[in-house]
Amino acid sequence: MTDLKIYDTYNRENRVFKPLNHPFVGIYICGPTVYGHPHLGHARGPVVFDVLHRFLIYKGFKVRFVRNVTDVGHLVNDADEGEDKIAKKARVEQLEPMEIAQFYTDSYHKMLHALNIRPASIEPRASGHIIEQIEMISKIIENGFAYESNGSVYFDVIKYSSNHDYGKLSGRILEDLIAGAGNEARDLEGQDEKHNPNDFALWKKAGPEHIMRWPSPWSEGFPGWHIECSAMSRKYLGDTFDIHGGGMDLLFPHHESEIAQSQACTGHQPANYWMHHNMITVNGQKMAKSLNNGISIEEFFSGKHPLLEKAYSPMTLKFFILQAQYRGTLDFSNAALQASEKGLSRLLQAGETLEKIKPNNQNDLEVTSIQIELEEALNEDLNTPILIAKLFDLVTKINQIDTGQIGITLENLEKLKVIYKTFVHEILGLENEKDSGSEKIKGVLEILIELRNEAKSNKNYELSDVIRKKLTEIGIELKDGKEGTSFSIS
RNA sequence: GGUCGGAUGGCCGAGUGGCUAGGCACGGGUCUGCAAAACCCUCUACAGCGGUUCGAAUCCGCUUCCGACCUCCA
DSSP states (O other): OOOOEEEETTTTEEEEOOOTBTTEEEEEEOOOBOSSOOBHHHHHHHHHHHHHHHHHHHTTOEEEEEEOBBOSOOBOSSOTTOOBHHHHHHHHHTOOHHHHHHHHHHHHHHHHHHTTOOOOSBOOBGGGGHHHHHHHHHHHHHTTSEEEETTEEEEOHHHHHTTSOTTTTTTOOHHHHHHHHHHHTOOOTTGGGSSSTTOEEEEEEOOTTOOOOBOOSSOSEEEOTTHHHHHHHHHHHOSSEEEEEEEGGGIIIIIHHHHHHHHHHHSSOSEEEEEEEOOEEETTEEOOGGGTOOOBHHHHHHTOSTTOSSOOOHHHHHHHHHTSOTTSOEEEOHHHHHHHHHHHHHHHHHHHHHHHOOOOSOOOOOHHHHHHHHHHHHHBTOOHHHHHHHHHHHHHHHHHHHTTSSOOOHHHHHHHHHHHIIIIIIISOOOOOSOOOOHHHHHHHHHHHHHHHHHHHTTOHHHHHHHHHHHHHTTEEEEEETTEEEEEEO
16 A cells, blocks of 8 residues: 655645654635625535545545634735725624634634534634734744834844745745836835835734724734734644645735744744645636626536526535645536536445345456556545545446446445445445435335336336436435346435 | 736636646437436647747746735735
């Protein structure tokens, strides 16, 4: 059995995963800023890292999985009044900022639940770790890598670069950044307070309109965007932990700055492996508010969006995401979603078929090698599309056993059931969304099937077809097989 | 402009220096009273132009096109 290989963004290569303190694994994932309902793009990270989480557990590691929620708004991009996203929303909706954060945190949790994402071991919030952030900032100042300016504190990128490689993670060269900074002519608040335009804020003094504020040694204000993740990952996972994950859009400046801050504070690299998932695109372009192509999760599940031909279930979305490797962009389209929907249904149906298969003495299936192949797929940097392809090969086999074309022994059948359950349900976290119905409904259906079969044997096809048609109309499908009639409820 | 990443069959999406991933759709068939489901068969692609090689979609170069990021924006 080979080891898990992870593509490490920092070193730009696949590296064999070796935890710092076997069998313990510490993972930190950058979660959302909760100032709006989650959209389709927000689903990818949780789904991808959930598979990582589950796969590591499958491999026997003891995982501490930390995913934060950013409930400190930071500054809005294009509003120069110095207001932050959450505060702005709070003003517009006439609510307390924490009400906004709570409301959208709940919305985010709803999505995670619908997608059957394992809960994080710890879900820290930025607002609950102001003290840790202040401590870290103090230490960075003490170590000479940050300076106070008019009540705000900035990280000294030039100083840091004299003996560290600022830009290695994101493949940037500081000289280019310096050259580019002026050209952009960005009109960000407080630029004149910085020694250098590349310096970034660790602490910002709050203007009078800024409602989210905390006391600090420097001013009443709020922490910079990057420091929360450094402080919280350090608190719960230590100075150096195993895996840090997030979206590719966070590569720069967020993660680059996290590395710099942690190095400046502790003298250590914060993470051993950096994992970045790619974006979900619509018509080849990233989902973005400015492009007006954002589809919220709620809209996705209800089908209420102009881009959607129909509603799609949570598991369809999850399966759609898993059919692409996490480092590539994934393009949204109705055709692709509908293909995933059908494929998923076939995959899950095979699981049900597996439960009723009868073994015999013939054996046409090498069960052990199947398990190895499935695991190998994920060992290669979580190649879920390969895993799914292999699972579909298995689906074919299961169906062939069911139709008597090939045989399986009782022993192998039991093993096969375990393998299927492990990979489909426990590792990919896919669940059957079909309503299997209560025992009474099942009983009623059995009676209907019996009556229909009686009609059929009397060649009263008019009646038997009416029964089938009426049931289909309410979402119950009858399937006449060699072993009798079965049904599925959708 | 800088940096990075892409361009694969009708659609989505893997992968590899030679052994035709997979899903969905399409077409044909088996089964069935008829359907559905299931099964079998069919559809053999890798942006363009050069080069390296016995052999390249896979390596190298150039071109075209697309995308992401570029300081507080998932």
